[in-house]
Amino acid sequence: MTAPTDAPVPVPPVARTVPELLAWRVAVHPQQVALRVHGVAELTFAEWWEAAGAVAGALRRRGVGPGDRVGLVFGARDWIGYAVAYCGVLRAGAVAVPLSDRSAPTQLGYALDHCRATAVVHGQTPAPTGLPSWPVTLLRGEDDTGPDHPVRPDDLAQILYTSGTTGRPKGVKASHANLTVGAPRHPRRLPLAHSQRFLHAFPIGTNAGQTMLFNALTARPTALTLPGFTPARFARLIAAEGTGTVFLVPSIAIELLDSGALDGRDLGGVHLVGSTAAALPPAVATRLAAAFPAATVVNYYTSTEAAPAQTTMIFDPARREAVGRPVGGDLRIADPQGQPLPTGEVGEVWLRSPHPRSYHRDASATRATFRDGWVRMGDVGRLDADGYLYLTDRHQDVIKSGAFKISSLEVEAALHEHPGIAEAAVVAVAHPVLGSVVAAVLVARPTTADTDLALPAARSCDTDLTLPAVRSCDTDLTLPAVRSFLAGRLADHQLPARLLLVRQLPRNEGGKVLKRQLAARFDD
Structure with a gap:
């Protein structure tokens, strides 16, 4: 699809579907590169529209119908294939369920079962599921596209699963209108x-x-x-x-x-x-x-x-x-x-x-x-x-210590002021009198390439987590030293009572710290 250079600028409706949004960009910027994966490939808006149409047609011929849930399992190298598959699923009238190929098989299985997916489209790595599964390269290689299935702005477009940091991941439903609200209407x-x-x-x-x-x-x-x-x-x-x-x-x-x-x-x-x-x-x-x-x-x-x-x-x-x-x-x-x-x-x-x-x-x-x-x-x-x-704070991360409610975010912000601390996470640990006290988990800022530097056992880094060779732990990060640094920044009841040095903080795919895992470490 192309638009003549002297054609009037198309004005899209206020409420749009995702395919309508893509069609508008094709009309105004057909040959502009929309997406590029460095050193891998790139995709123009016209190519995006054409490839998504091929995927939509291929899915329809394989029995995927309006409202069906389709899992999309892709990795970082496959961003272009993912973008094509996502819009192809929506052009077929189906519902996209974005998932990462770095998820464990049990995590993928839970999400696909919970959303009642009928099929999976994947990138370079096949998805370990029992559902019909096709690589996006196969689907976009088929030429017979056919007409798009009509969808409305209020129709369901995607189910995106939360990170599950506070429990089982939840599937969050979003309509086309939710995804396109506020999108520009003029180039x-x-x-x-x-x-x-x-x-x-x-x-x-x-x-x-x-x-x-x-x-x-x-x-x-x-x-x-x-x-x-x-x-x-x-x-x-x-x-x-x-x-x-x-x-x-x-x-x-x-x-x-x-x-x-x-x-x-x-x-x-x-x-x-x-x-x-x-x-x-x-x-x-x-x-x-x-x-x-x-x-x-x-x-x-x-x-x-x-x-x-x-x-x-x-x-x-x-x-x-x-x-x-x-x-x-x-x-x-x-x-x-x-x-x-x-x-x-x-x-x-x-x-x-x-x-x-x-x-x-x-x-x-x-x-x-x-x-x-x-x-x-x-x-x-x-x-x-x-x-x-x-x-x-996060509601579940507020630390209740005696008569005080302590913000873990406030303590973490103060810890990040320390020149020797690269990362910090604060959690609650049990106390027999106060109920809970503050515990800090720290990652030392890189200071030396000497990986043979020995640490006293009481202050050693967490050897269960991998460490790049260029890093070593800052031996100045003792509990008394950290408390002394924070003394002018925080009240006494906010100061950490326990300290753990680790080589890296456990995080989910989105970069959020998994605090429940850290809190459990203090039980040992």
């Missing part, structure tokens, strides 16, 4: 227009990954990703001409900054650095702002359940702990019954967006989380007089 209004490319390394099957897929559909620049993240490779792409936007998660930001891969590079072409998926510690935001002097550093706060509603926060030294004000929706702080609280009071965080999502096959969790378009975020926070949101 002069495309976002990220300051860039030729926007760069990310987010995995498929996560909410952050889905955001990048829809950025590829709606943004002015080409989406650029890479088949495998390394700091050196990512840093080279950041410094390459035309990279004006970089999207990170906090763990990637810390690894980039600590690796030295950015040192000596001209980063003046980067105008936007965005962080998402987890809270960005203020100390890390400060380092990002220094490393990218020409860039605006923005923290995005949302969830799989609340998207596309979010808050955005341009890094402001005067509001280092704030996570921003709402964009594309409403924000409120409420009591346990969901009633709004006055400015300044601490309560549960709720976000609202048009075309809300819901949980698949979990009515009780849907009632607890979704209410009249509002989504309970599972976080505790407050609003200031200017409407900025400050997070206190």
Whole structure:
């Protein structure tokens, strides 16, 4: 599909389906590269439309019908195949279920069984399931496309599974209207227009990954990703001409900054650095702002359940702990019954967006989380007089110690100020008198290439976790030394009572720390 250069600009309807959004981009930018996997392949909008049509036709001929759930199991090298398969499934009238090929077979099996998938489309690695399964290369190679199955904006488009950090993963349902709300309707209004490319390394099957897929559909620049993240490779792409936007998660930001891969590079072409998926510690935001002097550093706060509603926060030294004000929706702080609280009071965080999502096959969790378009975020926070949101903690991560309620986020932010700490996670551990006390799990910042450096057993690193050869532990990170450093930053009851040094923090695919695993380590 192409559009004559002198043709009037097509004006899409306000409520659109995902195939309609792709068709519009084909009409206005047919030969623009929409997506590129560095060193692997690239895809123009016209090629995206044609290949997705072939996949849709092939699925229909194999019996996939309207409303059928189709699992999409892809890895980082297969972003182009994933994008084609995703839009192909939707053009067939079916429902996409994005999954990562790095998931364990039991995790894949649970998601596919829970959503009642009828088939699977996969990338280079076949999916270990008992369902009909086809590689996307086979499907897109068939030429007989046929007409798209008609879908409406309110029809179900995808089921995206949560990370499961607090329990069994939940399938979050999103309609076409939810996914396309706020998408541009004029080619002069495309976002990220300051860039030729926007760069990310987010995995498929996560909410952050889905955001990048829809950025590829709606943004002015080409989406650029890479088949495998390394700091050196990512840093080279950041410094390459035309990279004006970089999207990170906090763990990637810390690894980039600590690796030295950015040192000596001209980063003046980067105008936007965005962080998402987890809270960005203020100390890390400060380092990002220094490393990218020409860039605006923005923290995005949302969830799989609340998207596309979010808050955005341009890094402001005067509001280092704030996570921003709402964009594309409403924000409120409420009591346990969901009633709004006055400015300044601490309560549960709720976000609202048009075309809300819901949980698949979990009515009780849907009632607890979704209410009249509002989504309970599972976080505790407050609003200031200017409407900025400050997070206190995840609801389940608040540490109750004696008469005090302690924010793990506040303690982690203070720990990140320590020059010898690369990463920090704070959890509650049991105490016979106080109920719980603060425990800190730390990753030391790289200080030497001498891997023979011996540590006293009481302060040794966690040898169950792998360590790159260039790292060794900072022997100054003792419990007394850390408590002394924090003494001027935190109250006595917030100071860690126990300390564990590890070589890396356990994280899920989206970069979130698995705190339940860390808390269990203190039982030993």
